[in-house]
Amino acid sequence: MPICYGMVHTAPSSKYTPYALRSFFQYTELKPGDDLFLIDNDGSLEPGSTASQQLSLLVNAAPKSFAQNINQIMVKAGESKADLVFLNNDIIFTPNWLAPLLTGLPIITNSISNQHARYSAASWKLEPAMDLEEYLGHEHDLLQIAATHAASKHGLRQVLTCPFFCVCIPYQVYSELGAFDESFGKGGAEDRDYSLRAYLRGFGVFLALDSFVLHFMGKSTWRGAESAGETEQRNRQYIERFQEKWGERLTKIAVLNDQIALSELAAQHPQQLKIGAFAPIIQKISAKENKAIAEGWRPKVGAVCVIYDDTRWLRQVIEAAYPYCDSFIFLVSNKPWNGEVFDNSSTLGLLESLPDLDGKIEVIRGGWSTETEQRNEGLEILNQRGIDYCLILDADEIYDTKQLAALLELAASKRYVQAWRINLITYWKSPDYRIDPPESFQPVVLAKVGEATFVDKREISPAFSLSVPREICVCHHLSYARSDEEVKRKISSFSHSHQLVDGWYEKVWLGWDENHGLEDLHPCWPTAYKRAVRQPPDSLPAVLRK
Structure with a gap:
């Protein structure tokens, strides 16, 4: 320049x-x-x-x-x-x-x-x-x-x-x-x-x-x-x-x-x-x-959810974020990132039945070999449509509506920040239990369209990113708030399946039901999930309290 x-x-x-x-x-x-x-x-x-x-x-x-x-x-x-x-x-x-x-x-x-x-x-x-x-x-x-x-x-x-x-x-x-x-x-x-x-x-x-x-x-x-x-x-x-x-x-x-x-x-x-x-x-x-x-700046926000077969929390994910997004794009793959192909018609059916009063929701089907490729496809679609920010939503990530509004207000006041990272409250088995202490991992939740590129799964290329203060917004992560069968299917097809600890499903996932004091719970990096403790119901976002 x-x-x-x-x-x-x-x-x-x-x-x-x-x-x-x-x-x-x-x-x-x-x-x-x-x-x-x-x-x-x-x-x-x-x-x-x-x-x-x-x-x-x-x-x-x-x-x-x-x-x-x-x-x-x-x-x-x-x-x-x-x-x-x-x-x-x-x-x-x-x-x-x-x-x-x-x-x-x-x-x-x-x-x-x-x-x-x-x-x-x-x-x-x-x-x-x-x-x-x-x-x-x-x-x-x-x-x-x-x-x-x-x-x-x-x-x-x-x-x-x-x-x-x-x-x-x-x-x-x-x-x-x-x-x-x-x-x-x-x-x-x-x-x-x-x-x-x-x-x-x-x-x-x-x-x-x-x-x-x-x-x-x-x-x-x-x-x-x-x-x-x-x-x-x-x-x-x-x-x-x-x-x-x-x-x-x-x-x-x-x-x-x-x-x-x-x-x-x-x-x-x-x-x-x-x-x-x-x-x-x-x-x-x-x-x-x-x-x-x-004439204060009001950015356009597009949510992108990459998905194959995951319906457990999808309605709540959309309900919480829908009011704050100008578009809602679901990229539905015709095959999982890993493992064998199985029927995902229930996910497609749920997406078709979602209420969409403002015509924001769009389902795009395709074949992507990696998570990184699929996420970058979403960024490219948003870029072509003049969207300013990509709200990165997985099908098990839920927000308190007021907190999400505060997050977007923060991003609009600091548009020079290319990406925002979010703190997680990670749930275990159900919304009744959460991981303690909170995991240190802070995934990217909001990325500047046209400036960000995914380089490894959910990790992006710009060096200039900031963390959203916990008092502003947190992500309620329900990736492991699932039934036994849902978790078994998840760990066979998600992008970290090659990093799975041997015997985790039997020894840890099922074993915790018999021993709530069990520690080191993460399926790939055990110490990342030290223990599970009770989560007070009044600390849940509204869509999880229904």
Whole structure:
């Protein structure tokens, strides 16, 4: 993916531009297809002062706002479908500042700076706001600080909003969100507004902890040529506009950093804040019904169930998930993955008799040699139909309806996550007993269509997956809540039949009926099912309590 860089030069911050460009070229590898645009915002750039074959100069006929300037670079970036990296000119770049911003995910990433971390080297100390003269002569000290930082800070930190002084906005994000709102005035809160809009479309905003720059801060505005009166007027304009658009409470939280409002938010939404599900919070606490909220992203979900012959819990599986799926596809094989072919007409008959008031259910018959092949067929069908997520449902996996709704809401608020894994409550013999402690295996329950591929049974290829917190949703797994005959048939035909422990059916499955204290119960990996204990009836999902 090419990168389009943009930087803005202004008269008040003119002396910072050469140092920003010098460090940029020193620590940034421009690849074929990349572009760097320097915007002369007010005609103050001296001719020839930035001569470079790797730089294109844009001269504004009249000074533009922050939003207007980033929008014109966004247009340039969009022409080549490039990711957008927008930069202040009062920055000193350090080694490896860029790579952490380029995650390959549809998220907005920002560098961190001396406003986030306090460092010192020898007698030199970083302050939140600094002048160029305080840096000159300490170039080596900054590199030492950057090296110290790189050795100790890694990963991403999710934030609700942050200033966009060194920001990467992928093409997928800005091509959907569109331009920055130019109604905030000269500069202020348009980045906070863009952050909230991003969350409402399922994208995220993160600080890239590995990316460190020195940011002098405010050199084009309040620490530059602005008078106190001009700063006050600019602040008033963007605060009033933000409040008009998002309401008083979000203004206090996202713009003013009001500690009382932040404390109230933490008390009222602890779970959603913990997992970074910001979109539902924004929708709930905004006092305004603006376009961004009205157009919040609602993904299309298609359930895929691969099956040969399994009717034991199928009605309950469908009843729990049906309201939340746009389509329900059953891929019915004409042969089991292992073992001999046997009659599966009862399964086909049950599928034909299922209530389907909304016309969601489709039964597709075929022959697949492996589980992996069959599951990938389901992904391909969903992809052709414009479905966003595949809900992976086996014929013995049941969800509490409210929990499933919460899971899908979580996924919609984090669409940059390519796959979600689920914790299991695994039942033994019947819904009256469950495995304790819960098995550690977390199968994929939700996968991004077009981005995920099954590579081994239910395991998928994307590296970026997250686990659904237990308090949000769990899967009630009834694979071994069956009759003796059903289990005997299951272990002869499922995809793990070649890994079956010798004598498991007689010694463990039947043996447990005589000795409930029997341990190490799993048919393939015995210790995965340590023991079976009673499951309280009120802990069952509604469809199992009927």
